Amino acid sequence: MTVTDRTPSANVRRKSRPPIFPAENRFLTALAGIVTVLGILIGGYLYGQFLAARDLGGRDAVIEQLRTENQKLKRSIDEKMAQLTTLQAKHDAAQAALQAIMPAANTYNIIPNQTLIVADGHLTVGLVGSPANEGVTLSINGKQQMVTAGQVVTVTADGSTPCQLSLQSFDVFKATINASCPGAKAQ
Numbered sequence: 001m002t003v004t005d006r007t008p009s010a011n012v013r014r015k016s017r018p019p020i021f022p023a024e025n026r027f028l029t030a031l032a033g034i035v036t037v038l039g040i041l042i043g044g045y046l047y048g049q050f051l052a053a054r055d056l057g058g059r060d061a062v063i064e065q066l067r068t069e070n071q072k073l074k075r076s077i078d079e080k081m082a083q084l085t086t087l088q089a090k091h092d093a094a095q096a097a098l099q100a101i102m103p104a105a106n107t108y109n110i111i112p113n114q115t116l117i118v119a120d121g122h123l124t125v126g127l128v129g130s131p132a133n134e135g136v137t138l139s140i141n142g143k144q145q146m147v148t149a150g151q152v153v154t155v156t157a158d159g160s161t162p163c164q165l166s167l168q169s170f171d172v173f174k175a176t177i178n179a180s181c182p183g184a185k186a187q
Contacts, residue, residue, distance in 0.1 A: 106118075106119070106178050106179055106180040107168065107176060107177070107178050108125075108176070108177050108178075108179065109174050109175070109176050110125065110126070110127040110174060110175050110176075110177060111127065111173065111174050112127050112128075112129060112130045112131075112173075113126070113127065113128070113129070114126060114127055115139070118165075118177070118179040119157070119163050119165075119179040119180055119181045120181060122157035122158060122161055122163055122181045123140060123141060123155065123157055123163055123165065123179055123181070124139075124140075124141055124142070125138055125139065125140055125165065125177065125179060126138065126139040127139075127174075127175050128144055130172060131170045131171065131172060131175060134148060135147050135148035135149065135151075135167070135170075136167060136170050136175045138153075138165075138167070138175075138177070140153065140155055140165060141155065141157065147165075147167045148167065149167050149168070149169055149170060150166070150167065150168075151166065151167055152164055152165070152166040153165045153166070157181060161181050162181065162182070163179065163180065163181035164179070164180060164181075164182075165177060165178070165179045166178045166179075
């Protein structure tokens with residue numbers, strides 16, 4: 001036997017397998033792949049829109065709830081501000097009334113022809129007549145003296161207690177004085 005006997009003859013054709021993608025099927029396969037990719041893309045887009053719309057619905061409800069709550073809080077703030085303004089006006093009126101009733105320590109308002117005992121009972125001060133343009137006439141422990149605004153008068157009460165009296169202000173209806181006896185004990 002010769003070597004040529006073992007090999008198939010040249011006349012016999014080998015059977016070959018058919019190609020995986022024959023030329024006529026390649027177009028359809030490519031088209032199917034493109035349609036599949038487009039389908040996946042469109043489906044993903046639509047699913048994303050669905051998820052976004054679902055989230056937006058919840059967001060819109062929360063926004064509406066927050067708007068309502070914000071309006072309630074604004075109305076509450078406006079009411080509180082109105083109450084605060086009213087209370088501030090009442091406080092100011094009460095403070096003014098209290099100051100009229102209880103002036104600062106050792107400060108006294110005297111009307112014309114009125115006499116007060118001041119400085120813990122050490123001085124007797126009276127406003128003689130109506131105030132003049134330049135000052136007032138005060139009777140201090142029985143002695144009349146002309147006093148101008150801001151002037152400080154030093155008086156010895158009871159023969160040994162030094163006291164100070166100052167005219168703070170005056171007008172036609174009253175005079176405001178400050179009188180104290182430092183170091184003196186109340187009688």
